[in-house]
Amino acid sequence: MMAARQSADEIFREFKEHSISEFFRRNSQMLGYSGKVRSLTTIVHEYLSNSLDACEEAGILPEVKIAVKELAESKYSVTVSDNGPGIPGKHVGKALATVLAGTKFHRYLQQRGQQGIGASGCTLFSKITTGKSIHVKSGTSREHYECDVTLDIKSNKSLIENMKKMDSDATGTEVSGEFGDVKYEKSDHGVYEYVKRTALSNPHVTIRLTEPDGNEAVFLRATNELPKRAREIKPHPLGITTNDLVDFAHRSESRKITSFLQESFARVTPMKIDELRGIVKDVDLDSDPRSIKWEDAEKLVKAFKEIKWMAPELDSLSEIGEKQIEIAIKNILNPVFVSVIERKPRVFRGGIPFVVEAGIAYGGSAGKPREISKAEAATAPIDGQRSSSEGNILRFANKVPLLFDASNCAITEAAKGIDWKRYSIANFDEEPISVLVNVSSVYVPYSGVGKQAISQEEEIIDEIKLAVQDCARALQRYLGGVRSKEVQESRYKTIMRYVSQLSGDLSDITGAKREEIEKSLKALVEQRYSQPSDEEEEADQKQEEGGSKPGEGEKGEEAEEE
Numbered sequence: 001m002m003a004a005r006q007s008a009d010e011i012f013r014e015f016k017e018h019s020i021s022e023f024f025r026r027n028s029q030m031l032g033y034s035g036k037v038r039s040l041t042t043i044v045h046e047y048l049s050n051s052l053d054a055c056e057e058a059g060i061l062p063e064v065k066i067a068v069k070e071l072a073e074s075k076y077s078v079t080v081s082d083n084g085p086g087i088p089g090k091h092v093g094k095a096l097a098t099v100l101a102g103t104k105f106h107r108y109l110q111q112r113g114q115q116g117i118g119a120s121g122c123t124l125f126s127k128i129t130t131g132k133s134i135h136v137k138s139g140t141s142r143e144h145y146e147c148d149v150t151l152d153i154k155s156n157k158s159l160i161e162n163m164k165k166m167d168s169d170a171t172g173t174e175v176s177g178e179f180g181d182v183k184y185e186k187s188d189h190g191v192y193e194y195v196k197r198t199a200l201s202n203p204h205v206t207i208r209l210t211e212p213d214g215n216e217a218v219f220l221r222a223t224n225e226l227p228k229r230a231r232e233i234k235p236h237p238l239g240i241t242t243n244d245l246v247d248f249a250h251r252s253e254s255r256k257i258t259s260f261l262q263e264s265f266a267r268v269t270p271m272k273i274d275e276l277r278g279i280v281k282d283v284d285l286d287s288d289p290r291s292i293k294w295e296d297a298e299k300l301v302k303a304f305k306e307i308k309w310m311a312p313e314l315d316s317l318s319e320i321g322e323k324q325i326e327i328a329i330k331n332i333l334n335p336v337f338v339s340v341i342e343r344k345p346r347v348f349r350g351g352i353p354f355v356v357e358a359g360i361a362y363g364g365s366a367g368k369p370r371e372i373s374k375a376e377a378a379t380a381p382i383d384g385q386r387s388s389s390e391g392n393i394l395r396f397a398n399k400v401p402l403l404f405d406a407s408n409c410a411i412t413e414a415a416k417g418i419d420w421k422r423y424s425i426a427n428f429d430e431e432p433i434s435v436l437v438n439v440s441s442v443y444v445p446y447s448g449v450g451k452q453a454i455s456q457e458e459e460i461i462d463e464i465k466l467a468v469q470d471c472a473r474a475l476q477r478y479l480g481g482v483r484s485k486e487v488q489e490s491r492y493k494t495i496m497r498y499v500s501q502l503s504g505d506l507s508d509i510t511g512a513k514r515e516e517i518e519k520s521l522k523a524l525v526e527q528r529y530s531q532p533s534d535e536e537e538e539a540d541q542k543q544e545e546g547g548s549k550p551g552e553g554e555k556g557e558e559a560e561e562e
Contacts, residue, residue: 239351
């Protein structure tokens with residue numbers, strides 16, 4: 001039997017408009033709230049990132065306290081406090097309980113957060129899993145207050161209750177909330193690992209984490225030097241689309257398209273305007289930008305690609321720095337070998353600047369622990385490193401750890417695509433090695449709203465490969481030296497085993513005293529193996545000269561890639 005047909009009016013009777021908050025209530029997994037362990041880590045990630053951004057922008061060395069308490073099964077409270085500049089009371093609602101509101105999305109400036117969703121997403125998740133508000137204490141140079149903040153999901157509006165003044169003279173912000181459907185677990189994807197990696201990529205930060213069992217893990221800052229402060233810049237003409245240009249133009253207050261282009265975008269000079277006039281002769285560049293049509297904007301964007309522009313300004317980038325990465329790696333992983341490289345800034349999609357930093361740590365606490373069989377344990381070296389550790393890729397974007405969605409990330413794609421055997425690493429998954437990669441950009445092309453994986457842009461993957469290969473060459477030289485020494489020591493021990501027997505045989509043949517023969521033979525062996533032979537020294541020197549050092553010119557790196 002056929003179903004009764006419905007008219008368009010009947011179908012559209014249920015047509016309704018929904019807020020962005022309602023959308024994310026039903027699709028919270030898009031914000032990173034999928035799985036109990038991941039959800040709790042996401043909450044800490046959002047609050048910690050906001051604290052670090054606020055402190056750095058204010059020029060303050062960050063000190064952050066995190067406390068996680070178990071309230072019931074799958075229910076925890078999270079409290080995060082910092083010594084930052086605080087949140088003005090009139091902005092607290094939009095900052096913590098209005099999705100897509102904040103100080104970051106509209107600015108062409110490198111920061112950890114980008115979308116204005118993070119802290120508001122936490123407020124939303126608290127409401128839909130416990131029905132509770134977020135309690136806030138904050139102090140600025142002008143006011144100190146506390147209040148409860150929640151979210152009206154249907155209207156995407158913040159609701160503030162119990163606002164009252166506090167007696168305090170300290171600046172900073174403390175947020176505290178209760179969250180359901182979460183779990184604390186000490187795993188590769190848990191809160192502890194996230195905080196540890198944050199300390200690794202932010203050596204200027206002190207973080208104190210109180211775990212549910214009462215244990216306090218303290219990650220003290222390894223340097224008192226704040227990272228270079230990023231400066232807000234204008235977007236580059238090669239990095240915008242037709243839609244971007246139309247949007248910018250319709251919001252412009254300039255009287256002409258020529259002045260609008262020079263005021264809104266970087267590297268646009270009167271000389272470049274003259275070049276544009278010669279290419280897009282049928283577009284009136286003296287007209288009002290607010291009246292620009294899509295077709296004209298499309299012609300301008302196409303013309304941008306025909307002009308040779310200066311590279312984008314790089315003041316918008318704030319990388320960790322080679323020295324700081326090395327300090328952090330030694331402080332957290334205590335390896336026997338470390339190599340760090342910072343590549344020159346590059347651009348992707350034509351005009352978006354980014355920079356790649358990489359480091360390799362070997363031995364010590366590098367790599368990640370793995371269970372070993374009894375058979376492996378019986379044949380393991382004394383230090384157990386090769387058997388008890390496996391290769392680990394530490395991914396970061398704008399100094400923020402990326403713990404999830406590793407298989408979809410450009411960093412994983414680049415690191416796994418390297419032939420590690422060429423660098424004396426027989427099996428990456430069975431070595432005590434950690435590869436750290438940080439990608440910094442005003443716009444990190446995340447593959448999802450949860451910001452846990454970097455989209456596999458070709459230019460970014462190529463840069464990551466070159467950076468890691470640079471560090472791997474230094475590791476190869478180190479391992480070559482270590483293994484050469486091991487061979488020498490093995491030969492020395494083998495020969496010394498037979499010195500006593502040989503001395504006795506020679507004494508019987510020659511009639512000379514055995515003690516004197518043995519003494520002479522030991523002296524010869526010591527002389528031979530106490531220092532490298534001329535041939536070995538020459539070979540080592542050639543190997544050193546043949547491999548390019550970290551930071552050397554592009555030609556050597558390009559040749560290595562080929």
